[in-house]
Amino acid sequence: MDIAEQINAADREVRGRTVLIRRGYVAEIEDVWQACTDPERISRWFLPVSGDLRLGGRYQLEGNAGGEILRCEPPKLLRLSWIFGESTSYVQVRLDPVEGGTMFELEHSGLDDEQHWDQFGPGAVGVGWDLTILGLGLHVAGLANPEGWGTSPEAYGLMTASAVAWGEAHEKAGEDPVQATAAAERTAAAYVPKQNLT
Numbered sequence: 001m002d003i004a005e006q007i008n009a010a011d012r013e014v015r016g017r018t019v020l021i022r023r024g025y026v027a028e029i030e031d032v033w034q035a036c037t038d039p040e041r042i043s044r045w046f047l048p049v050s051g052d053l054r055l056g057g058r059y060q061l062e063g064n065a066g067g068e069i070l071r072c073e074p075p076k077l078l079r080l081s082w083i084f085g086e087s088t089s090y091v092q093v094r095l096d097p098v099e100g101g102t103m104f105e106l107e108h109s110g111l112d113d114e115q116h117w118d119q120f121g122p123g124a125v126g127v128g129w130d131l132t133i134l135g136l137g138l139h140v141a142g143l144a145n146p147e148g149w150g151t152s153p154e155a156y157g158l159m160t161a162s163a164v165a166w167g168e169a170h171e172k173a174g175e176d177p178v179q180a181t182a183a184a185e186r187t188a189a190a191y192v193p194k195q196n197l198t
Contacts, residue, residue, distance in 0.1 A: 001154055006134060007161045012126065014173035018109040019122045019166070023133050026101040027140040033075035033095055035140055045139035046132060087113055104133065120190065121175070121183030123166035127191050130162040131155075156192045163188035 013020040025032055035041045042049050051059035053069065059080070060066035067081035067088075079092040089110035096103045108125050111117060116124060131150075138144055149155055167184025171177050 001158070003154070003157050003161050006158060007130075007165050009137075010130065010133060012122075012165055012169040014122045014166075014169045014175075017111040017117055018107060019111070019126050019129070019169075020105065020107045021126065021129050021133060022103060022105045023137065024098060024101055024103050025137055025140050029075050029095050029097045029102045032102045032104060032136075032140055035136060036078065036093055036095075037072075037074075041139070044144070045135040082108070082110075104136070106133070118179075119183065120187045121167065121170045121180060123163045123170075123184055123187035124190075126166040126169075127159050127162045127187060130158070130165075134158070159191040160188045163191065 010021050010023040013022075035045065037053070039049050039053060046061070047064055048062040049059055050062070051057060051066070053059055055069055055072045057069050058066065059069060065082045065084040067083045069078070069080055070090075071077055071079035071092075076095050077092070079090065082089045082091045089108060089112070092107045092109070094105045094107075096105075106129055108129065111122075111125065135145065163184045166187070167180045170183065171180040175183075
């Protein structure tokens with residue numbers, strides 16, 4: 001995998017305490033929508049999901065967040081509350097047909113834990129979303145990460161590069177460069193075992 005190519009394939013933006021990530025896929029919008037909403041497909045590229053998967057219903061990602069399905073407008077818009085531990089935020093996925101495929105945009109808003117944001121910045125959630133959209137891209141292309149990939153040197157390299165990219169997006173949004181870099185370094189250290197940091 002070309003890590004730089006994967007990082008550069010996505011656009012990252014920080015607006016206050018909201019993160020946005022966009023990436024184009026060579027796949028029809030209906031296929032990307034189904035990949036994002038069909039529980040059997042979600043389990044292949046993200047995590048097993050259970051619950052009442054319809055508008056107003058509740059979902060639970062295995063070992064991760066749960067919440068309520070707040071908006072569902074096939075095949076273009078999905079909005080969820082995102083409850084992880086004691087924290088509630090919001091995730092919205094927007095799909096748009098573009099020449100050659102589909103533009104995927106994910107917005108994670110309501111990241112209001114000031115202490116956590118100051119410590120880790122947007123990369124705290126951004127690195128996870130980078131890994132997620134990589135998994136989705138492989139899935140709609142008919143591919144899959146090999147078993148154990150998440151703890152491989154390649155995966156650690158991607159996580160580190162993602163943390164740096166989110167630090168750059170944070171700085172571009174107006175954060176002090178020293179603070180943005182320090183938060184990105186703390187994020188990388190949280191995701192990647194010390195001996196694998198580059």
